[in-house]
Amino acid sequence: MTDTAMKDAWYPVGLCSDLSADGRKTRLMGEPITVKTGPVGAPEVLNADNEPLPVIIRFGHVWTSLGAPQTDLFTIPEADQPSRKLVDVGVVRVKCSPLRAVENFLDIAHFPFVHTDILGAEPHTEVEDYKVEIRDEEDEVWATKVKFFQPQAAKSAEGGITTEYMYRVPAPTCSVLYKTCPPRPGEWDVICLFVQPLTEDLCDVWPWMALYDEDNTMTELIHFQQMIFLQDRSILENQIPTRLPLDPGMEMPTRADMTSVAYRRWLKRHNYTYGAQLVAK
Amino acid sequence: MTHTLSLPWTPVALSSDVPPGTVIPAKLSSGPIAVWRTQSGHLSANGDRCPHRGMRLSHGFVRGETLSCIYHGWRFADDGSCTHIPAHPNLTPPSAIKCNPRQAKESGGVIWVADELPDEEPVFFEGYKPLRSLVVAADETSVREATQATDVDSGLAVNHAGTDIRLLVSDLDGEQVFVILLLAENTSPEACVSASRWAEVMRQKAERICNHGETT
Structure with missing residues (x-):
């Protein structure tokens, strides 16, 4: 797979204003993920195996990555x-x-x-x-x-x-x-x-x-x-x-x-x- | 492979489907095409893709004697050459920019297109006029079975309630065929309506045969 480089990037996966405890099921680069409010109230993104993915909250959106991001998400x-x-x-x-x-x-x-x-x-x-x-x-x-x-x-x-x-x-x-x-x-x-x-x-x-x-x-x-x-x-x-x-x-x-x-x-x-x-x- | 499918010219639309100043999408076995008619009535066809950013040219618009892409307004002449790039109005577009022109011809109210200019003329059914076209989600074998039509020079012939119907059948994408119905020029309006309805029934039947292997 030649797309490893893109796996390590950050992607928007939902609006912070639209989170729920039930979560929103969506996909990222073909992988099923769930975006939800976690047990302590913080946004959470889970992969298909229910494992947490990295999360950043910025620009009103929830951001995540399937890989290991080497850099912070950009700022404006x-x-x-x-x-x-x-x-x-x-x-x-x-x-x-x-x-x-x-x-x-x-x-x-x-x-x-x-x-x-x-x-x-x-x-x-x-x-x-x-x-x-x-x-x-x-x-x-x-x-x-x-x-x-x-x-x-x-x-x-x-x-x-x-x-x-x-x-x-x-x-x-x-x-x-x-x-x-x-x-x-x-x-x-x-x-x-x-x-x-x-x-x-x-x-x-x-x-x-x-x-x-x-x-x-x-x-x-x-x-x-x-x-x-x-x-x-x-x-x-x-x-x-x-x-x-x-x-x-x-x-x-x-x-x-x-x-x-x-x-x-x-x-x-x-x-x-x-x-x-x-x-x- | 039947002879309708192997004709050098492919029937893609009725002439009346493309009035002056319009463009429509159609298909050849070599891929999608845009068929368009200039304001003055000249018919053209080319690959359905703008060489700039790949936009379908059949979504574009005809002005005067040129076809414009809807994305950035690049203008093309009937020979496929680009004549104007709006982002650079003073630039003469390089001759390398082309939108894959095809050969287009009209015969008996039917538009025929070919990749390269064939040696022979498109089929002409003397004394017949086109009634309508339809897309059938079935193969040609199923259409033949549904219509019980017989072969007649480059088409199919069938008689429905005393009306003599000719069919032109061409393959769209392996899963659908494009059918044009032709009737004798003196067919009454009532018989035209009846033939059109027969075509709808034929379509459903052909699609059932194709999907379920149902036989007549």
Whole structure:
């Protein structure tokens, strides 16, 4: 099995706000697990043999790992700033590779066609050059200086604006997006996509947000994010092949796809291949 | 293998299923395809996969004379070449970007597709018009058994309540077949309805035969 590297990573497996003593039965990389409130009230994750797995509580979610994580789960310092609204969006099941779900989140060129008149609109389709790097010290993929014209960038945005973005991949199935915050120039809204790989072709996606927004209710914010992600799902369930091709030749990137190219390269370098298609495996 | 399945052209839809400015999914034995018609009426077919990120092109949209992928709006001409990449509007797409064009032709109200251009023309049933298509979750042997049809040049023939019916049968994925019903051009509306209902009954029968080995 070549996926040991990914076994040692942390994955979201449930919302802290949704725990019960009976527990929620789910899967992680094919293995059945149970996420529950333990005897002393602390969250617990058990494998099929009823043995406890490592647990971290962060960003409103319960995180676990099937292996022996060598590092702590990443942090998002901005999310700790006071007066942000922390939004547990919930879960969306998608019949796709967990890696495809993350790659789509890193993509802006699809906004005018998939999130038409919300995150993008023709004729504003051009993706200007931006900066992409694999930061060796943090071992993360970063894209900065990403700019895009958006008709309605966020629930709190009125009218079209050019939005600036930064994307970050701190774990193989997680991505953090920092985005211009309409009510607070100078601050970034934080929007995350945490993906739980159920199998190589099936995942539970847990979007999570830390926003400056005083105008919208929690329900409105959740509905906005769910609408956006359900539009993405119609794409994700119709890509061929289902798994993310890591070898060049199968798919043809352009300059607008620099983040995706770096993400694929980073996955391959680490042997993060659960949900990937390799020519020679 | 019967002769319907081994035809150089595969019947994939009725012409009326693909009006100008639309795209539909279909299948060849070589894989899924997108069949589309330009605004001006020109029919095209290509592999159902955008070379950029693998999205199914049958989910896309037709504008003018090109097919666009729904994911990033990449535009393709009928020869499979990419003519526009919206993320880079000033870039001339490299000629290496292609979306696997197939050969598409219409004959007698039926759309026929082939991987490579065959030497011969698609089958034409003189004096017949297509009525409808249907997908049957059974193999061709079961369809033959259910219909008790006889072979007639490149198709099957059956007579239902005095109506002469021709069937075109093609394999979809080994588990389903695609069937097109053709009737004589002067068939009355009542007889058309009756033939359509007969087709539904035939489908159920063929699926029962295929699933349970039931015989007639």
